[in-house]
Amino acid sequence: MVSRIGGLASGMDIDSIVEKLMKAERMPLNKAFQRKQTLEWQRDAYRNVNVATQKFKTFLNEKMWLQNQLMKKTATSTNENLVSVKATNSATGSLNIESVAQLASATQMIGEQKGHTGTTKLSALVGDSVKSIELRSIDKNGNLAEKATTISFDPTKDTINDLVKKINESKAGVTALFENGQLSLTANNTGSVKSGSGEIVFGQGKELFDALGMDNADIKAGKNAILKVNGISLERSSNNFTISGYEVSLKSTFNAKAGAADRLAAAQKELNNAQAAQPGLEADRNNKRLAYETYRDNTYKSEYDRIFGTNNLTVAQQEKFDKLSNVGKVALLNSSDLTELQSMSIDYTDAESIKTSINNSSLTDEQKANLLRLSADDLKSLQSSDGAALLERAQQVDFENSYKTLDKTFLNKLTTDDLAFLSEIKGKNSSEIDQILAGKDDAIKNKFGKMDRVDLGRLSDLSDSLADFQQFSSIEKTNNENLNAFNTAENAVQAGIKRIAEAQKSYDNANAAVGSTAGDTSPTVASVSLASTADTKSIKESIKEFVKNYNEMLDTLNGLLKEKKYRDYPPLTKEQREDMSENEQKLWDEKAKSGLLRSDSLIRDGLTKMRSQFVSSVKGLGDATMDSLAEIGITTSKILSDGGKLVINDDKLDAALEKDPDQVVQLFTNTGSVTTTTDDKGRKVTQDSRGITNRLRDEIDELTKSIEKKAGKEGKTEQTYSIGKQIIESDNRITKLQAKLKDIEARYWKQFTAMEQAINKANQQSGMFMQGGGF
Structure with a gap:
């Protein structure tokens, strides 16, 4: 560190001089800080664009995306005293309620x-x-x-x-x-x-x-409500229910006697139909069971026993096997392991004695490790006279598990050449497998080259059995299909039993209703008609809200594109802020942040693509005279300063809603897709059947992705987007400049300190001369 002498000899204000010199030297650093601050402001400005577009997208999702969000319907009843009604957005057609024999x-x-x-x-x-x-x-x-x-x-x-x-x-x-x-x-x-x-x-x-x-x-x-609707007699557990999109409320019975008789006749027929269908369901179930059990016993089981072996354990041995732990069941003990184990004298009451007996045996380290993995109960079972049978069963289970864990799709695609290759690499290490694989054709390399060598080695160990596994897989598939067919038939039988019970209950209910209306002499009244119409006023309000929200987003983005850039107002440095009041800093920052996205190509292109969606028609709607926004009265403003805002021609929109409100709604909500075909002249023709809402959502998503690629989003690291990388570069430059400035400042102080020391030395010598002259 340089020792600093502050101008005592020269009389100069060294601190002030160095400070002024460093102020000039610090200018590149200040510019680097300003550059970083500008980048951070620009990043935040881009993210605010996404905030504005996502706000509009949220509106689209909540109000304009689905047909039932936009389409509102009203319903009318010809007799509100008997039946009242409300329409949901899915109400279709009309309903004619001919009678209500019984209220619930x-x-x-x-x-x-x-x-x-x-x-x-x-x-x-x-x-x-x-x-x-x-x-x-x-x-x-x-x-x-x-x-x-x-x-x-x-x-x-x-x-x-x-x-x-x-x-x-x-x-x-x-x-x-x-x-x-x-x-x-x-x-x-x-x-x-x-x-x-x-x-x-x-x-x-x-x-x-x-x-x-x-x-x-x-x-x-x-009691259930009993009524007749559009010629069909039916029951409902409540007097308030929904049918064909209508929310119906039954208020009183009418034409009850005729309605009860109709219901009894319908219930009797349904009961007869249900009872008549049941023998056929049961016969089908029995045939499916016979086919499954015959195939299982004659084909599946024999093939299973051939490949995996028959389980010949006695009941007592099977119980003993079932008590083995999972580790014990899959322990791959060979006959020499078992022979050695059965010759040992082990005290199973002492864990250390078990360990000592195994470690003192003549088994290899690997075999000892196999035994030490087992619990005392497992060892006791294997050491018994049943040990050999249990071991055979354990190994059989392990072989079964090998088959079960195989990917059956992969297994069934193995060719004869594949099986020959797996047999060839059996017992080979990884390097040997690689060497053999190098000499094979592309089909073998593509199928096995990317497999983990340990997994490939395990697969090769099963090479002798893979052909059998393939055959059994096909048989197992057929067996499972037979079982599924039987289960489906059994479910149909149970559903039939339930159908009969419900039909019987409906018959009983209808019979009771007939009895209760036997003396009814009420005059016949006209049936109640329910109808729905589109609420065009509500649809129009939603469209107006759509235009309002779009124009608000457009105002925000156009404002950023047209915002004035004040080049004489760079970001303030720390020293500059210290010389300003809080209000002055605020006013300066407003001008420094202005125009950061002026004429930005990303935003401009995004808006252009959105505007283009308003011009093109939505294909496949039916009426070609009202398949675009312009045709229903929504166009872009002709006033240049409006920047492409949407305006509504009320008369034209009203006419479109009166003509076909469903198509107006579809114009916005149609799911659709973009398809490209070639016409008879070889020209490519693009058909876009997406509704306006889906088109705008897609364009907003594209703009969002582009902005996130450039400016990232909250929580993303700076290395993942382009402005972030520039910020990192600025940080690196700032670090280097700061180190450089330290060296420069140290050099200045070293130079001035040397000057001070020289002047001080000269002054000392001058004093000595004056004393030596005797004056």
């Missing part, structure tokens, strides 16, 4: 009146052993809940009122009421469970309900 109702169980009060402790009913109950009830789809709801309580503390509260607060789907010594349970959902198991089912703790009189309950069974 909920099951209600009213227990026998007992002498208990709401404050009676539960322990007084069933003691303190019952601490929970289980309830299952009909769900909103008309099915009995698959899983019971468990309700726990303390019988010594909780009362009947507490139990009622817990039932009502649970998710059991049941409303409980206890008054005047009676318990009432009502299903929260209406309808009749077609399985016939009931709509409220008790599980664990049923004795508690019995003590509350539910064993002699008056049960009012739940």
